[in-house]
Amino acid sequence: MLIGYCRVSTKEQNLDRQIESLKDYGCEKIYSDKSTGKNFNRPEYIKLKDAIRLGDTLVVHEFDRLGRNKRLTLKEIQYFKDNQVRLIALNLPTTQLDTSDNLMLDTINNIVIELYTMMAQDEVEKREKRQQEGIRIALEKGIKFGRRKIEYPKEWEGIMGLVENKTINNIKAMEMLGLKKTTYYKLLKDYKSNKV
Structure with missing residues (x-):
């Protein structure tokens, strides 16, 4: 066949x-x-x-x-x-x-x-x-690959102070910052690891 x-x-x-x-x-x-x-x-x-x-x-x-x-x-x-x-x-x-x-x-x-x-x-x-070779040249020129790093909102430090003092909880902090749950907890994890 x-x-x-x-x-x-x-x-x-x-x-x-x-x-x-x-x-x-x-x-x-x-x-x-x-x-x-x-x-x-x-x-x-x-x-x-x-x-x-x-x-x-x-x-x-x-x-x-x-x-x-x-x-x-x-x-x-x-x-x-x-x-x-x-x-x-x-x-x-x-x-x-x-x-x-x-x-x-x-x-x-x-x-x-x-x-x-x-x-x-x-x-x-x-x-x-x-x-x-193209990737190497792009990296040498300062071009970043992958997902862009999430920036902390301007009010982050102040609101984190309220969370740490237990004035507000994480859900309220998310609302006030206008962040989605996954973004908020990603930033929170990063923030805590940088504080240590």
Whole structure:
């Protein structure tokens, strides 16, 4: 059985081109995910692995649609080989040929698969490196990441004095400061730890 798999990294991206090429190749069943290729914890990919059987052929538009992490992708490729599932990437000319009885073409195909997974992994590593460099430069420029720290209201000290003297309780203090419960108690915890 010819089974197709396609993937895009984000929900905004379109799968139509990949699906069309898999249908044209003759895939009887197509699984598709809109998810990162960093790992294989994808709903449709998991269903595909449950459904695929010995002697089936798994067809992808390009090998990086299978996965972008070299180590994990090679592990998946090995899984399919161990279970006698043939792999075909439509963008590779060697996979268009019948490799089932030809050791030389199988070897070429395996080399190409290895090169593709290496390039995909390299691309992920480059992107992550650029991202880390961008974060480092932003931090050097004083740009802060994460949630902004909550400022204490101007009346905080005076109202905290009333709470500590038991003139008012925390609920009244929240009202007077115009703060939500979570914000008030976060500030109170921070205030108490700074006083110690």
